[in-house]
Amino acid sequence: MSKELTTREADYSQWYNDLVLKGGLADYSAVRGCMVIKPYGYALWENMRDQLDRMFKETGHVNAYFPLFIPKSFLSKEAAHVEGFAKECAVVTHYRLKNDPDGKGIVVDPEAKLEEELIVRPTSETIIWNTYKDWIQSYRDLPLQINQWANVVRWEMRTRLFLRTAEFLWQEGHTAHATAEEAIEETEKMLNVYASFVEEFMAVPVIRGVKTPNERFAGAVDTYCIEALMQDGKALQAGTSHFLGQNFAKAFEVQFLNKENKQEYVWATSWGVSTRLIGALIMAHSDDQGLVLPPRIAPFQVVIVPIYKGEGSKPVIDEKIGDIIKSLKALGIRVKYDNNDNTRPGWKFAEYELQGVPVRIAMGLRDLENNVVEVARRDTREKRSLAVDGIADQIKGLLEEIQANLFERAKSFRDNNIREANSWEEFVDLLDNKGGFISAHWDGTAETEEKIKEMTKATIRCIPLENKKEAGKCVLTGQPSDQRVLFARAY
C-alpha cells in the first residue's frame, strides 16, 4: 500500500496529520495557516453542520448573515473583549491595487488607504451587537435568537489542520434576552444541544462544565464548555456557550423598553462550535489503519466492492449489487459503489479503511452463488458472511451497533482516564505518566491556576456541572478548597 501511516505509538502527532492528509479530509494551502477542506472532509462537515442546524432550528433559532469585516474601533468598545481578540488578526488597510509603476505585477495603491482599518472577524459579537441596537426597541422584540454559519480568522502562530488554523469555519449563535435568567437558561440549553450533538452524532463523550475566570471568553460573565478526551490523554474543548451578561449591551448601547415601560439593557449569550470538532472526531476514534467515522455523520456509511473473476462475472455481480444498493438506499443508508476497474479490491479495502467508512461489503463470484456477501465493520475490523436476503435491515442494525460501540469505547476510555490526585507529587506523576483528566482540589485563585500551568502545562479544563462539594486542600498550595476541578493538558 502506497499510503503508509505513522502509528500512534511511533508519533501521535504525525499519525494525526497522516490521517487528515492521506484520508482526504484536508490539505495545506499556499496561505500560511489556512487549510483547504477537501471534498471528503467537507462532506463530513456538511453532515455535522446540517444536524446542528436542525437542532438549532428546533430550539427556536434562525440563521442570518453579518459582515465579514469589523471596524477597528468596534473591537475596543468592550474592554475585556479587545484584550482577548484584538491582537492576532488580519487587518485590511487598503481597498485597491494598481499596476506596479516598474511594470512588474501589482502593488498596493497608497492612495486607497482606508480611513479606518477593517478587521477580518475573529468572532462577531461587536458587529452583531452594533446591529442589534437598531433591531431591539421593546420587550416585544425579544428574545432575538440568531445563529450565523461563517468563516472567521485568528492569526495563530502555530497551526494544526482542523485543530488550530488561521481561517476556520464555524457557527456563532448570538441571542438577546429581557432577563438574566432567560439568558442563562439559553446558555445552558445550547451547551446541552452541543453535548447531545457531540455524544449522539460524533459518539464522543463530553464533560459539561464551567470555565474558571482565567479561561473565560473575553467579554463573558460565565463560559460553559464541553470537554472531550483524546486518545493521547490530552483534553480538547469541543464547544463553548457564554453568558455575556449586559456587557455587550452596555458597550453598544442596546436598551429595550420593558413591560413596566422602563429602559433596560439587554442580556446576551453567544455560543459556537467549529471545524475543530473534526479534529476531535479523528483523535477520539481512529486507529493505526486510519480514520474511524461514526455512521451517523460519515459521508458514506457503506462502501460496496465487487470482486470480479473474469469479464463474465461483472454483469451478474453488478446486477446483484444493484439490488442491494436499492434496498440500502430505501432505508436511507448512504452507500457508495466502487466498481472502478483501475484499482484492485485489496487496494480499495485499505483505502476505505483509511477513510473510515463504517461498513464495507464485498461480493465475489462464490458469494454470489451462495447468495451472501462479506461484511466488514470498521470499528472492530471483524468480518462475517451475511445472507443477501434481508441484508438492508441487517446493515441498518449494524450501523446502529457501530455507532453505540464507538461511543461506549470512547466513554470507557475517558472514564478510565479521570483520576484523583491528592498531592502535588501524585498530580505531576499522573500528568506525566498517565495523562487524562486529573480531578484535584484547587484554592480558587488565578495565581495558583497560572502557576500550575507554568509548571506543568496543565490547565483547569472546567468545574464540572453538578460537581459534588467536598472539603479538601489545594493540590499545590494546601489552601482549603470546597470542590475538585478537572485539570489536563489540552489541545
Add this chain to the structure above:
Amino acid sequence: MSKELTTREADYSQWYNDLVLKGGLADYSAVRGCMVIKPYGYALWENMRDQLDRMFKETGHVNAYFPLFIPKSFLSKEAAHVEGFAKECAVVTHYRLKNDPDGKGIVVDPEAKLEEELIVRPTSETIIWNTYKDWIQSYRDLPLQINQWANVVRWEMRTRLFLRTAEFLWQEGHTAHATAEEAIEETEKMLNVYASFVEEFMAVPVIRGVKTPNERFAGAVDTYCIEALMQDGKALQAGTSHFLGQNFAKAFEVQFLNKENKQEYVWATSWGVSTRLIGALIMAHSDDQGLVLPPRIAPFQVVIVPIYKGEGSKPVIDEKIGDIIKSLKALGIRVKYDNNDNTRPGWKFAEYELQGVPVRIAMGLRDLENNVVEVARRDTREKRSLAVDGIADQIKGLLEEIQANLFERAKSFRDNNIREANSWEEFVDLLDNKGGFISAHWDGTAETEEKIKEMTKATIRCIPLENKKEAGKCVLTGQPSDQRVLFARAY
C-alpha cells in the same frame, strides 16, 4: 399601516430599497458597502442554496472549501484575470494590532507587516488552480468537479442591497477536464442547471446566451450567461458559466498524463451565482404592496391568521387551525401560524403581503361555524372561501398554480419587451421610451459596442444561443452583420 411603501411608478429604485428593508430581507451595516442578511432574507437564500446544491450534486459535483485569502502574486499569474479582478479589492497588509502607545484604543502594529499582501478573494480561480496542481497528475484524476459556497469581496464604489455589495455570498464551481469538448459540455450543462433553477424555482424566465469578448469574465475563453428582465425594463445578469480553456492550467502549470502517456494542460470551467439572485427575484415579481415570493422558495408558503371574537373563540379557533396546520405539514407545506396577541389581524394581513407570503389563510368565528376559511393568494390578491375539508390538497394545488402564474406573468412581460430595432433612431427611441431587450444588428466590433455603451448606457447582454442567422446592417455603423444580438440597459 406604519410601513408605507414607495410605489414603482413614483420611484422604482426607492420601491426596491423599501421592499428589501421593510420586507425584512436585509439591512445596511456599519461597514461601507456590506449588508446584513436578516433572518427572513437568509431563509430565502437557504431555500435557493439548498435547491442549487441538490442540482449540483445530482450532476456529479462535490463541495469543498478553499482559503479566504489569495496571495497578491497569484492574481498576476493570469494576464487577463489580473486586469479584471486585481483592482478593487480588500487588501490585508498586517496581522496584528496593539494598544495605542497614546493609551487610546488600538492601532495597527507596524512590526506585523506581511511580507506579501493577502487579497480577500474576489473569486477563487487562482487559489484553486494553485491547489489543483497538487491534485491532478493523471487522466484518472479527471474530471474534477468541485463547488464552493463562500463569501467574496469586491470593493464596489456604488453599492445596492443584494444587487451590488462589497461582500456577497455565492457559489463558485471550478472543474478540470481532460478535453476541451468535455469542458465546453460542462460549461453548457451548468448554464442549463442555472436556467432550470431560475425558471422553475424562482419563476423568472431567462435568455441563455454567450457574452461578447468585451463582456467576458476576465480569463475566460467564452462566457455563457442567463439574462433576466426586470419590471423597469432593465436587464439583470442572473448567472454565468465560463469555459476557461487552458488559461489557468497554463498560468499555474497544471498538467496531466493523458491516456497516450503524454503531458497535457488541463481544460477548465468556472460558474457562479450569488445573493444577487435575490435582487432579481424581488424586481421580477413584486408589486406596490410588497414582495411577491414564488412558493417553491418562499420561507413560508402559507401564513394562517386567526380572527378572534372574544376570549371564548380562541381555543376553538386554535384547535381547528391546529388540524389544518397538521394536514398542510403532512403534504410538506411550510406554514406559519401567527396567533400573536400584540398585533391586529389587519396589521398582520398587510405585513404578510409586504413579506410576499404566497397564500394567507384567515379564520374567524363565522368561518369556523361554516367550516370554511378565507384564502387569499398574494400574486393576484384574490380571495375566496374554501371548505376546511380537503383544504390541504386545495392549498397544494393553489401553490402550484401561483408558481406557474408567476412564471407566465413574468414571461409574457419579458416576451412583450423584446423588440427589434432596425435603425439608430428606433434603437434610441425604444431604449428611452420602452426599455426592455432590443434585438438589433451589430457589426461585431468592440469599438462599436463601446460606442453604443457610451452613447446610450446600453450593453450587449448576450448573443442568444440558437440565434437564427439573418443578414442585416449594424444599427450604429451600417456595416454588415449576420445575426441580431440583444441590447439593454442593465443592473
